[in-house]
Amino acid sequence: MFKLAKNRISTWAIIGAVVFMIIQVISNLYLPNLTADIVNNGVVKGDINYIWQTGIKMIGFTLLSVVAAALNVFLASRASQKLGQNLRSDVYSKVINYSNDEMDQIGTSSLITRTTNDVTQIQNVWMMILRMMIMAPIMLVGAAFLAYQKNHTLTGVFLIALPILAVFIGLIMYFAVPLFKAMQQKTDNINLVFREGLTGVRVIRAFRQDQFEQDRFEKVNQDYTHNAIKVYSIMALMFPIMTLIMSGTNVGITWWGGHLIASGNLETGNLIAFMTYAMQILMSFMMLSMIFVFIPRAQASAVRISQVLNQKTSLVDPASPKTFTNTTPALAFNNVDFRYQNAENPALSGVDFSMTAGQTVAIIGGTGSGKSTLVNLIPRFYDVEKGNVSVNGLDVRDVDVHALRDEVAFVPQTADLFTGTVRDNLLYGNQKATDDELWKALEIAQAKDFISADPAGLDLHVEQGGDNFSGGQKQRLAIARALVKDSSVYVFDDSFSALDFKTDANLRAALKADDRIKNRIVVIVGQRVSTVADADTILVLEDGKMVGKGTHDELMKTNATYQEIVQSQLKEGADA
Known part of the structure; x- marks a missing residue:
């Protein structure tokens, strides 16, 4: 004491x-x-x-x-x-x-x-x-x-x-x-x-x-x-x-x-x-x-x-952190294994892929397959057990955590909003963003309509946890918050789950059309095949292992796990 x-x-x-x-x-x-x-x-x-x-x-x-x-x-x-x-x-x-x-x-x-x-x-x-x-x-x-x-x-x-x-x-x-x-x-x-x-x-x-x-x-x-x-x-x-x-x-x-x-x-x-x-x-x-x-x-x-x-944190900054000098966005997983603390079996094993600027990678798989675990390694919420994750050519463990997270815009599964205004929440992404940039992010995220419909606009009050918005509205505001940020990698961890098919499609189309976003790397975790189908590369996970990698057409021809996912959603009437 x-x-x-x-x-x-x-x-x-x-x-x-x-x-x-x-x-x-x-x-x-x-x-x-x-x-x-x-x-x-x-x-x-x-x-x-x-x-x-x-x-x-x-x-x-x-x-x-x-x-x-x-x-x-x-x-x-x-x-x-x-x-x-x-x-x-x-x-x-x-x-x-x-x-x-x-x-x-x-x-x-x-x-x-x-x-x-x-x-x-x-x-x-x-x-x-x-x-x-x-x-x-x-x-x-x-x-x-x-x-x-x-x-x-x-x-x-x-x-x-x-x-x-x-x-x-x-x-x-x-x-x-x-x-x-x-x-x-x-x-x-x-x-x-x-x-x-x-x-x-x-x-x-x-x-x-x-x-x-x-x-x-x-x-x-x-x-x-x-x-x-x-x-x-x-x-x-x-x-x-x-x-x-x-x-x-x-x-x-x-x-x-x-x-x-x-x-x-x-x-x-x-x-x-x-x-x-x-x-x-x-x-x-x-x-x-x-x-x-x-x-x-x-x-x-x-x-x-x-x-x-x-308590010693596992996320220790290096004594001599490296600085991002590569202006071309890049993301790579090099034979990555990861195990949660005190877990007997690894949550991920042998994950290996790389992406460059302008590409979209989508991750799909059953519940518990390791999708969210994989994307949590990108901003270094956890450290890998084996292999390495690199952003813009540098191992994420070799750079300062704050510098790394400046390069990664992350939308988690749970759309957390903070008490204040819409403007306050969006500025979490970039404190220096102008109102025009905020409206642009809202437009891409398909949130502009319901925000502009209120006379308060960007000053619309946000209750604790965003309880005055629906689940889909909260997701879109969380997406807009990430889009305000100018980063190399944009990660959407099952962030479209509360959106209807039309809004989902419009949002993905807006991402591809935006001059800034289309020159970055976009990582999408999705449950619906329609959400991931137009990605440049789709990773299929099963029990923490990458059992498939390719485009939608390639996986439909060669990957049994992906075919099962598509078939199960077609039976349920999903739009694949």
Whole structure:
């Protein structure tokens, strides 16, 4: 936890918080001494002037304590909140550069929990550290020393009270700490189920699985609740036990102190001061104990965040990245094998083909044949196991990832749109694009009609996830976003699936007719034969292997797998 705070928390804020806390503690420790003086030298002797003079001192030290406490809280809050801000920024920056392997390994719901709940745990504990962890030991030592000065005989009470308090607090920590650690994983589970329910709400309603999902959420919710009830019930015992021990200590001090006063060995004011110091000692002991209860939970959160920050990404930029100098677009797969993490069998094996500027390559095959896996290797979302993928003559592992992805415009299977406007979403492709270029991309993507039909035009609002558009409209906007980008390779990963046959045909025709696109390489993953039939080269995949390569006519004559695909779609009435 302290390693995480290094270079992320303000040193000056910590120093300031420590200084003001020391001032506050010294003021608080001095006040019982002044109280004793008022009683011993003012009240007992009837000296009103001494009472007033000492009372004014008490007011001064009280105000000093209040000001110091306020400044300590301000600086501690600033330092802890700044730490949380820096941690969230660092985690987000790290995650945004993860490869798909790392994202799959940790999981989206866990990453959300780590960025929010876990960071909050660390913030809160650092606030406690800069408040109670500084205050408690100073006050404990100071109050013990001053109490001993008042009467060393009475300090024998602590030999009974403190061991009893230590035993009870030890038992509470023994049972509470494991439950606190478990709460983070249970929070992950709630986020996972809740997120799946939100993103899949249409599927849930369509299959009338509302009750099933409610029961599923109720299960993880109850698991978290029962854990929380247990841990907070245990923690709730601390305060009544503490009150009982403090009250017992007061009774012991009063009884013993009364005998000392009666024998003339203790002044009344000193007894009052001693009782105050006793409470400060016990309260300091309890504050330290609370910190030791909450630190393990924060430490567990720190470990989870460190896992994210220390996770080694498989996509490492080369020490001396090469620069794209070949202005002629080119794409090649050279005997490529690829295996997903921890998978027994390769997802791709022996994929070998090359394309040059102006060519369109289409990829077709059954579900799970490796089509999306293949195109994900082009922008280097994953690294190959064997062989290499090259763009414009360079191995994708030899160039900077950002430079590579500038050369590849990618449209994923899921048409993800972001909250904002149509213009904002299209500018993801090219921040410097003009309105004319945006409209041109929309025209090619067959999206111009429904955007121009709205008075807002490019400023038409986009809801979260593009929920105010149909599936086909979202796909066309995602395609337009890629077309705004001036790249060497345009990849469409099953991006025409929600389009009707006419729109699909018009879009492909517009791509071929565009002066810029027709001089680039276009990669199309398709399920329908009609989508891939007019490609210059069609790759046929089956179980991760390339079982066919050629034009539509060539494959119809020589490739059994392609013939089966065509026949199956003809039987279903598809237009091959």
